[in-house]
Amino acid sequence: MQIGELFILGFFGKTVPVWLKEFAARYGLGGAILFDYSCRTQQYDNNVESPEQVQRLCAEIAALPSNPMVFIDQEGGLVRRLKESRGFAPLPSAKEFNHLAPDRKRAILTASFAEMRPENPNIGGVKRSFSADIAEVEANALLANEVARAQRIGLCLKHFPGIGGAVVDSHQEFMDISDAFIPEQEELFYSLAPKMFGDAVLVSHAIVRQWDKDRPMTLSAAGLGRLRKRLPDTLLITDDMQMQGLQKALGTREASLQSLKAGMDMLCIGNNLFDQEQEMAAIAECVKQGLGDRTLSGSAIEKSIARVARRKALLMA
DSSP states (O other), X not given: OOGGGGXXXXXXXXXXXXXXXXXXXXXXXXXXXXXXXXXXXXXXXXXXXXXXXXXXHHHHHHTSTTOXXXXXXXXETTEESSOGGGTOOOOOOHHXXXXXXXXXXXXXXXXXXXXXXOOOTTTGGGTOSSOSSHHHHHHHHHHHHHHHHHHTOOOOEEEETOOTTOSSOTTTSOEEOTTTOOHHHHHHHHHHGXXXXXXXXXXXXXEOTTTOSXXXXXXXXXXXXXXXXXXXXXXXEESOTTSHHHHXXXXXXXXHHHHHHHTOSBEEEOSSSSOOGGGHHHHHHHXXXXXXXXXXXXXXXXXXXXXHHHHHHHHHO
């Protein structure tokens, strides 16, 4: 099996590094994720320099064995890797976007999505939620989907099961949202995911004690099983596996194995919060070993790889 299809990997620099080329050649590769800011240098000198450079980089990534997808956080406002200062189209925060007129929303989305197609304190505090009104969230998501489908830009709903009520930053600690969680949030994911172009959901490192009192959603067979029961064909992607909660508890390698075992499809390892680029092959080898000794289900991994393949085929059509 091409176990590299299970990985979305980040890297430092404006061209594809040798280690990532070797990884893709040996294991295949599901995708690469781009960042503008580097936690390594504490400067905006990572993967993004200009629209022309990003197009060249995306073409270089797509040319790797198994045609990896390119992922990027482009929510708007403070959470966007393609910024106006680098020559990209403006994209306001979700909160600001929600207050715009419909024709203005469509124009902004069209300009932003077009250039991405080359030929909690962590949510509310930086305006990453459209609204507290679920109907408004749904309407904005459906509009974004309409424009994305026309531009053939795959979308990913985030962060299951909804972390707007978190009181800690998910980059630093596990979030226990048990007391802030409302069923309507969960239902919105089930309603929207099949309608989104690419049908993908990013799963948070949140704990919902009602479902699993010991494990965050990315490692919870109970939580992911609940999600999979309602969304059998949806591509499930982890939040960054290098976030501090997982690092303190397990480390990247063990957390990755437990996540796949729990039912996750793709592991996002940004190699930005930590520089673990040279450890990626070792993690892939551990996955391979897990398949060999059957601590990982071969049939489940095959289904995950098939979901990745379907999204790739959709975006390349």
